[in-house]
Amino acid sequence: MKRFAAILVALTAASCIFTGCEPKKKDIKSKEVTEQNSDSYESAIKECFDAMNSEGGGKAFYSYMYPDAALDAMKQSGEFDELVKTFNDTQAEINKNSNDKYTYAGVKESKELSEKQVSGVKSYFVELSAPYVPDIKEEALDIKEGYEVTYNYKKNDEDAGDETVIVVSLNNEGWKVITR
Numbered sequence: 001m002k003r004f005a006a007i008l009v010a011l012t013a014a015s016c017i018f019t020g021c022e023p024k025k026k027d028i029k030s031k032e033v034t035e036q037n038s039d040s041y042e043s044a045i046k047e048c049f050d051a052m053n054s055e056g057g058g059k060a061f062y063s064y065m066y067p068d069a070a071l072d073a074m075k076q077s078g079e080f081d082e083l084v085k086t087f088n089d090t091q092a093e094i095n096k097n098s099n100d101k102y103t104y105a106g107v108k109e110s111k112e113l114s115e116k117q118v119s120g121v122k123s124y125f126v127e128l129s130a131p132y133v134p135d136i137k138e139e140a141l142d143i144k145e146g147y148e149v150t151y152n153y154k155k156n157d158e159d160a161g162d163e164t165v166i167v168v169s170l171n172n173e174g175w176k177v178i179t180r
Contacts, residue, residue, distance in 0.1 A: 036063040036174050041147050041167045042107055044175035048165075049104040049153065052179075055095055058087035064177040067170060069136060070129035077132075105152035108162055113146035121146060121168055124178065144169040 038044035048064040051057030062083060063071065074080035113121070122138040129136045146168040154160050166178040 036060055038175055041110075041145070041149065041169070041175055044167055044177060045107070045149060045151055045165060046104045048177040048179075049102075049151070053091075053102040055092045056088055057091065058084035061087060064175065065128075065179075067125050067129055067133075067136070067141065067176070068173045069140075070132040073132035079132075101156050102160070103154045103157070105154050105159070107149055107151050109150040110147050113143075113148060113166065113168070117148065117166070118143050118146055118168075121166060121178065125170070125176075140171075142171050144171075 036044070036047065038047050044064065047060060051060035051064070062074075062080065066074070071080065074083065119138075121143060122141045125141055126136055126138055146166065148164065148166055150162050150164045152159065152162055164180070168176050168178075170176045
């Protein structure tokens with residue numbers, strides 16, 4: 001009987017090898033965020049956080065970081081694909097060397113941007129975009145909503161800290177997130 005059980009276990013294991021059975025990862029490392037898909041600043045921050053902490057999140061991360069005009073120029077020059085590849089390769093290397101799991105825990109505090117902050121955000125986007133779109137002007141950037149947001153995150157299911165970001169609804173492009 002023991003011999004029969006051993007053979008049954010061996011056959012089951014072999015079956016899993018040939019059919020591709022493997023345990024599913026249940027952490028952020030296996031979650032791939034490939035594009036911006038948020039309808040609120042809260043979901044934009046979560047999605048950007050997930051993109052920054054996952055393999056394959058480069059496209060979404062850069063779509064939250066740059067105005068669309070800069071992204072389009074990067075794509076035309078071929079630089080976008082290189083940036084995304086570098087980002088994704090770096091995340092894969094980090095994940096390979098660490099078992100840490102980072103998760104977004106929610107908004108702690110949020111306040112609307114002041115006019116001075118909005119002006120600073122426009123200047124920031126002009127400076128960030130200048131290498132790709134040299135003629136971009138602040139007047140072309142319409143910030144429909146903007147917030148300074150502090151959120152919590154966890155490391156391995158334990159509180160790990162807070163981060164403060166600026167999140168704005170830019171033109172008709174969706175949300176952009178400015179991280180420190």
